[in-house]
Amino acid sequence: MIRTWVGACAAVATLFASTVQAEDIRVMTSGGFTAAYKILGPQFAGESGNTLETTLGPSMGQSPEAIPNRLARGEQADVVIMVGYALDDLIKKGVVDPKSRVELADSRIGMVVRQGEVVPDIRTVDALRRALMQAKSIAYSDSASGVYVQRELFKRLGEPEVLGAKAKKIEKTPVASVVANGEYEIGFQQVSELLPVSGVSFAGRIPEDVQSITRFAGGIPVNAAHPALAKALLDYMAAPAAQTVVKETGLDSVPH
Incomplete structure (x- = not known):
């Protein structure tokens, strides 16, 4: 589904208006989308009044920093941004809500x-x-x-x-x-x-x-503390107006 920038911003505004105090949104992101996230994330935080607590790690592999390994040992996250097929694996394992997946960008x-x-x-x-x-x-x-x-x-x-x-x-x-x-x-x-x-x-x-094209996508862990804010953040980064940042950081927009 094509998300409009107006819709994403409206969701942010609604959540901001209904939030009594700022919340910490915990985000785990892997390298491929990080440059875009470092621009779009603070923009979202500024508009919503919330803060982002960011952890970097690869989408896969044996290192303790890898996102699946962090989640497996109990580290908490509201949003995970990673290679699409690695996210699918977490969905299959019941770690990430299957309805929460949002396509973000293609990477070459x-x-x-x-x-x-x-x-x-x-x-x-x-x-x-x-x-x-x-x-x-x-x-x-x-x-x-x-x-x-x-x-x-x-x-x-x-x-x-x-x-x-x-x-x-x-x-x-x-x-x-x-x-x-x-x-x-x-x-x-x-x-x-x-x-x-x-x-x-x-x-x-x-x-x-x-060439090999890697799809980056985001999802919400089933035990996320702030799922509504997490969805708003993912929608914000997938919106049409975010695509200028996506392309400037070396990624390609997801075809719709």
């Missing part, structure tokens, strides 16, 4: 090199393959984009053994940061996670023929 994978280095042409699959074959080291994330790079991209480029041997999964740390400090020559991650990091040059999105 991009590539960076250290600032000052020659930026390779990766506009075609052949050009991307050449750039990776010439690179001495490759870094990728421990979330959805990294899973794809490790399991699919190298195979689709026809060089899984050669590329896999010089590639490393980077846990808990933005991939662009280990490229910026010279630890790795090339880095892959969601575009929205690469752009905020200084010290790197953005080579571009990988070609559509070998």
Whole structure:
């Protein structure tokens, strides 16, 4: 369902008018949507009169910071924002209300090199393959984009053994940061996670023929303390007028 900005703002205004005192809305968000959330979240907080208590963590994986692991050990949240299929898993487990799911944005994978280095042409699959074959080291994330790079991209480029041997999964740390400090020559991650990091040059999105699009979505845990406010926040971030921020931060609007 297409949500209008007017409707989202009206919901915020209604909740603000009916709130006796400001509430703390607990939000867990994963990297891909974080840049957009850091802009839209404070806007919502300013209009609603409530505050946001934000926790960052990956959508999946074994690290204790991962959102599913946080929830499993009893950490509380009103909103979770994460990779869509990881959210679906929480819905299947009964952790997140299935009716609360809101589609937020699509995310594509991009590539960076250290600032000052020659930026390779990766506009075609052949050009991307050449750039990776010439690179001495490759870094990728421990979330959805990294899973794809490790399991699919190298195979689709026809060089899984050669590329896999010089590639490393980077846990808990933005991939662009280990490229910026010279630890790795090339880095892959969601575009929205690469752009905020200084010290790197953005080579571009990988070609559509070998691209992987990750849907980011939000949901409300079944034990949320403030489900109405949580819904208002998700509707606010999915509204049409929020799409300028979504696109400026490297994401793509969800097709309707």
